[in-house]
Amino acid sequence: MDTQTLEQNWASYLAAYSDIADVERRQLLEQSVSDDIVFTNPGGQGETRAGLIAHIENFQKTMPGIYFSTEKVFVHHEELLAIWAMHKPEGTKVATGYNFVRPNNEGRFIYMTGFF
Numbered sequence: 001m002d003t004q005t006l007e008q009n010w011a012s013y014l015a016a017y018s019d020i021a022d023v024e025r026r027q028l029l030e031q032s033v034s035d036d037i038v039f040t041n042p043g044g045q046g047e048t049r050a051g052l053i054a055h056i057e058n059f060q061k062t063m064p065g066i067y068f069s070t071e072k073v074f075v076h077h078e079e080l081l082a083i084w085a086m087h088k089p090e091g092t093k094v095a096t097g098y099n100f101v102r103p104n105n106e107g108r109f110i111y112m113t114g115f116f
Contacts, residue, residue, distance in 0.1 A: 003075045005107040010082055014068050017056055029053060034108040041114030065089030078103060
């Protein structure tokens with residue numbers, strides 16, 4: 001697996017947090033995360049892609065229109081660290097966060113932990 005694959009999967013994962021149709025969210029996450037993903041952040045934790053989809057859908061219900069952008073991505077030894085920003089719907093940056101990501105052999109994320 002290469003850096004470009006990890007960066008593309010990160011972009012797909014982050015896009016899944018946007019205010020988009022459920023079908024599009026599922027497609028983005030099928031592309032970027034494994035079915036048996038384990039995830040944790042201050043807002044929750046869970047397992048499986050279905051659990052992550054439910055987590056993201058709940059996030060969008062409680063914070064409609066919030067979106068994220070990537071500020072920097074670091075990759076080494078097939079692991080990824082991303083620095084990201086959270087924005088209000090009109091574009092105001094409200095938070096900075098960090099995610100550590102471990103992919104499986106296909107490049108799909110199998111473990112993620114977020115800090116913010």
